[in-house]
Amino acid sequence: MKKEKRNKEIKVAVAMSGGVDSSAAAALLKKQGYEVIGVFMKFWKEAGQGENRCCSSESENRARKVAKILDIPFYVFNFEKEFKKRVVDRFLDGYEKGITPNPCVVCNKEIKFGLLIEKALASGADFIATGHYARKKQAKGKDGKMEYKLYRGKDKKKDQSYFLWQLNQKQLEKIILPVGDYQKSQVRNLAKKFRLPVSGIAESMEICFIPGKLEDFLKKRIKTKPGPILLADNKKIIGCHQGLPLYTIGQRKGIELSGGPYYVVKKDEKKNTLVVASVLKDEALWSKILKVRKINWLSGRKPKPNLKIKIQIRYGQEPVAAIFNRFLKLQTRQRAITPGQSAVFYRGKELLGGGIIS
Numbered sequence: 001m002k003k004e005k006r007n008k009e010i011k012v013a014v015a016m017s018g019g020v021d022s023s024a025a026a027a028l029l030k031k032q033g034y035e036v037i038g039v040f041m042k043f044w045k046e047a048g049q050g051e052n053r054c055c056s057s058e059s060e061n062r063a064r065k066v067a068k069i070l071d072i073p074f075y076v077f078n079f080e081k082e083f084k085k086r087v088v089d090r091f092l093d094g095y096e097k098g099i100t101p102n103p104c105v106v107c108n109k110e111i112k113f114g115l116l117i118e119k120a121l122a123s124g125a126d127f128i129a130t131g132h133y134a135r136k137k138q139a140k141g142k143d144g145k146m147e148y149k150l151y152r153g154k155d156k157k158k159d160q161s162y163f164l165w166q167l168n169q170k171q172l173e174k175i176i177l178p179v180g181d182y183q184k185s186q187v188r189n190l191a192k193k194f195r196l197p198v199s200g201i202a203e204s205m206e207i208c209f210i211p212g213k214l215e216d217f218l219k220k221r222i223k224t225k226p227g228p229i230l231l232a233d234n235k236k237i238i239g240c241h242q243g244l245p246l247y248t249i250g251q252r253k254g255i256e257l258s259g260g261p262y263y264v265v266k267k268d269e270k271k272n273t274l275v276v277a278s279v280l281k282d283e284a285l286w287s288k289i290l291k292v293r294k295i296n297w298l299s300g301r302k303p304k305p306n307l308k309i310k311i312q313i314r315y316g317q318e319p320v321a322a323i324f325n326r327f328l329k330l331q332t333r334q335r336a337i338t339p340g341q342s343a344v345f346y347r348g349k350e351l352l353g354g355g356i357i358s
Contacts, residue, residue, distance in 0.1 A: 005126075006033070007032055007033035007034045008033045008034070008035060009035070010034050010035065010126045010127065011034070011035040011036075011037065011124060011125045011126050011127075012029050012034045012035070012036050012037070012125060012126065012127045012128070012129050012176060013037050013038075013039045013116070013120035013123070013125040013127070013128045013129070014026040014029065014036055014037070014038055014039065014128070014129045014130070015039055015041060015112060015116060015128060015129070015130045015131075016038040016039060016040055016063040016066065016067065016074075017040070017041075017054060017055070017059055017063065017131070018040075018058070018059035018060060018061070018062035018063040018066070018198065018201075019059070019062075019131065019198060019201055019203070020131075020187060020188055020191050020196075020198045020199055020201050021131025021132075021133070021179055021187060022063075022130060022131035023062075023063070023066045023131075023191055023196045023198045024131065024178070024179055024182075024187045024190045024191050024194070024196070025129050025130065025131045025177075025178040025179050026038055026066065026067070026070055026072065026129070027066075027070055027190065027191070027194040027196060028178040028179070028190065029129060029176070029178055030070050030072060036070070036072045037072055037073045037074070037075065037125065038063060038066070038067040038070075038072050038073065038074040038075070039074075039075050039076075039077055039116065039120065039128075040055065040059075040060050040063045040064075040074070040075070040076045040077070041054075041055060041076075041077050041079050041111070041112075041116065042055050042076060042077065042078045042079060042080055043055045043079060043080060043083040043087075043111070043208065043209065044080045044081075044083040044084040044087075044088055044209055045080075045209060045211075046209075046211070050211035051211075052208050052209050053206065053208045054208035054209075055208075060076070062197065062198055062201070065197055066196050066197070066198060069194070069195065069196060069197075070194075070196075075123075077115075077116065077119055079111055079115055079116075082110075082111065082115055083107070083111055083209075086106065086110040086111065087103050087106050087107050087110065087111065087209070088103075088209055090103075090106055091103045091106075092218070092221050092222055094340050095218055095222055095245040096222045096223070096245060098244055098245065098267055098269050098339070099338075099339045099340025100248040100249070100338050100339065100340040100341055101340045101341075102163075102340070102341055102342050103207060103209075104163050104207075105163050105165070105166060105342050106166075108163050108164055108166070108167070109166040109167065109171075112130060113128075113130075113164075113167055113171045113175060114171070116128055117171060117174050117175075121174065126174075127174050127175065127176050128174060128175060128176070129175070129176040129177070129178055130175070130177065131178075131179055132153075132160045132163075132164065132177055132179075132180070133153030133154075133155055133158040133159050133160045133161075133179060133180055133184075134150055134151065134152065134153050134159065134160055134161040134164055134177050134180050134351070135150065135151040135152070135153060135154070135177060135180035135181060136148060136149070136150055136151075136172060136175060136176070136177050136180070137149050137151065141299055141301070142301075143301070147169060147299055147300075148169055148172035148173060148298075149298065149299075149350055149351075150164060150167070150172065150298060150350070150351040151180075151349045151350050151351065152346075152349040152351070153179075153180045153181075154180065154181050154182060154183060155182065155183045155184050157184070158183075158184045161344075161351045162312055162315050162342065162344050163315070163342075164351065165296060165298070165342060165344045165345070165351060165353055165354030166296050166354070167296075167298060168296070168298070168300065169298070169299070169300055172298065188200075215246050215254065218245055218246055219243075219246070222245055223243075224242060224243020224244075224245055224246060225243055225244075225272055226240055226241060226242055226243060227240065227241055227243075227244070227271075227272035227273055227274065228240060228241070228272075228273050228274070229241050229255070229257065229273075229274045229275075229276055230273055230274070230275050230276070231275075231276060231277075231278065232265050232266070232275050232276065232277045232284045233277070233278075238257060238276075239255075239256070239257045241255075241274040244267045244269065244272065244274060247264050247267060247274055248264065248338055249264055249265065249266070249267070249336050249337070249338040249339070250263060250264060250285065250335060250336025250338060251263065251264040252264075255274075255276060257276070259278075260278065261278075262276040262277065262278055263276060263277050263278075263279075263285060263336075264276055265277045265284035265285050266284065285335050285336055286333040286334065286335055287330075287333060287334065287337050288329060288330045288331075288332070288333050288334075289327060289328070289329060289330070290311070290313070290322070290327060290328040290329075290330060290334075290337055290343060290357065291327045291328070291357070291358045292327075292328065292343050292354075292355030292356060292357055292358060293355060293356050293358045294355055294356045295353065295354070295355035296353045296354060296355070297352060297353035298351060298352060298353050299352075299353075303324065303352075305325055306323055306324070306325060307323070307324040308321070308322075308323055308324075309321075309322055309323075309324055309345045309346060309347060309352060310322070310345070310346040310347070310348075311328060311330065311343055311344065311345055311346070312343070312344045312346065313334060313337055313338075313341065313342075313343050313344075313357065314338070314341060319344075319346055320332050320334065324345070328343065337357060338357060339357050339358055340356065340357065341356075341357050342354050342355075342356060342357070343355050343356070343357050
């Protein structure tokens with residue numbers, strides 16, 4: 001019979017960003033007796049345009065200080081080339097195709113729980129850990145076999161399971177999520193308790209590799225062609241757009257039309273036309289039918305037809321009931337269903353999987 005390792009015999013590489021969540025994660029694992037090493041990841045940044053917020057020199061210095069306080073080894077993994085190719089280039093490709101991609105979902109799959117796991121395990125680690133607010137459990141699946149499952153974090157407002165729907169069983173096996181069972185306030189208190197200089201660090205919700213406005217970032221990198229703006233109800237031309245990739249479904253700000261407010265309801269790529277509505281309740285903004293592609297089930301198994309689930313179409317939104325078949329039929333209409341964004345599937349608090357809205 002295989003002997004189980006004790007915590008002190010298990011090496012865990014913690015992805016340390018210099019923030020409170022990952023710092024507390026490292027401290028908790030060290031307290032629990034694991035052999036902990038800190039890892040700081042370098043992502044892509046544009047030359048001469050400031051630093052990537054996720055891996056700035058200030059963030060690295062904070063992470064180093066925390067590692068020193070905890071008395072753990074500290075390493076820097078350079079993933080700049082891979083991040084540019086797998087995250088940034090795909091992000092730009094999506095916008096060129098007229099969709100609104102979510103780079104954080106891709107980064108989690110490809111970098112944080114992809115490359116990091118590969119490099120950490122190759123360096124002798126048994127697991128990797130992050131400061132994500134989500135919970136991992138092992139339980140029997142419907143086929144009777146043991147499998148790994150993900151659940152929403154205990155802190156409902158900070159739950160980050162939405163961004164983890166592309167993970168698979170092989171990745172889940174090697175992941176530890178130490179702060180998933182804590183409220184954010186508790187995590188800040190833990191940082192104070194461990195005397196870590198990160199308890200008051202502010203959070204950023206912006207895209208990490210874009211130092212300024214998204215519109216300016218896109219204009220420099222993709223081709224844009226001006227065209228007409230039509231009003232949804234009477235097809236009247238009421239203005240000119242600056243290029244369809246610069247707009248997203250449901251957008252209100254930045255359309256630059258007098259009167260209004262106006263909301264983007266459709267992007268007609270063939271006619272290079274932007275369609276807007278003058279009121280938020282316009283029928284063109286709402287739908288009960290949702291189509292998804294590139295579907296991933298964390299269990300690795302496709303469900304039976306007519307699966308009843310809850311679906312979340314954007315981060316922070318309350319999930320709505322739906323029935324899954326070839327497409328998703330929602331119980332209640334949703335506003336601004338945006339192609340390229342993630343539709344994430346839940347059963348109660350369990351994350352089942354997700355897909356990309358098409």
